[in-house]
Amino acid sequence: MSCKSSESSVALRGQSAGCEPAFEDHYMVLQDIGAGAFTQVKLARHLLTGVEVVVKILAKGASNFPFLSEGDTMVGLDHPNVIHLFQVMETENYIHLIMEHAGGGQRWDLILETDGMQEEDSHKMFRQNLGALQYCHQKSTVHLDLKPENMVVDARP
Template identity: 35%
Template sequence: MSKRLESYRIGRTLGVGSFSKVKFGVHEPTGKRVAVKVLNKLQLKKMEMEQKVYREIEILAQLNHPHVIRLYEMIETPSDIYVIMEYVSKGELFDYIVTNGRLNEVHARRFFQQMIAGIQYCHAKGVVHRDLKPENILLDEDLNLRIADFGLANTMKDGCFLKTSCGSSNYAAPEIISDVF
């Protein structure tokens, strides 16, 4: 069953987050495949996440790099926010590693160089991701990566440090987990 939203046809669910669903979509006038992040406004308000979502959208709107997920547009309805983004067909780097096993040096180097290029671009724009992990790195059909999920991202200025510790505990430094700071 597919749903229509303006000029998009929305289909199957690609993933589920803590307060959103990402669905496959097609921009009907062009046939371009897209990913549609669907966020329920009432649920966002209950969880006090509205500001965070709008910040993520604002940050994504600033970014345009081959190794960073692309935001096409945001559509608001009375009940939902639809974030229309680039669709990358090969899924998460995490799943790729689980399926294919340990990366050989050539593949690992290529992924690392692409990731560093994307991170360097973000930092040059004053954006820090703060939740880099294999689950937030997506692969396209040519196995080029895209940094995705800027939900914990923030902006920074030289010499000013962010004070909030965030990210996934499975990937956090031991001193963060033990609250040494």
């Protein structure tokens, strides 16, 4: 599951700031999706399979130590309403969490675009959220920042 790079170069390439050559040997960054205090989030394509993935890039550093264990936490989770972690790629300066791409955007955007949600759809999503939270809590995992901006929508029907 983890792939520790022997790549010693830390020079970053153009548009892919935060991605080191060891990462770019396997993935092509398609676009930036977002950024947080300690992370960059990018849409990428696996070069061998062509599968689109989301890559969360964490810069290593003492100030973000609590976030560096996110991969260890996610690796044990397997639930239909929790994003799957495919791979953790660690290089000298970064940790790349390669995750499932749901494809439907953020829940917050869906709410804004549709002028709210129908009650039936809202109930369905709420039940999915509760099921995922219950599962995570049973696995001793707690999400510390639950909000619609941090939830994604599956593009599959």
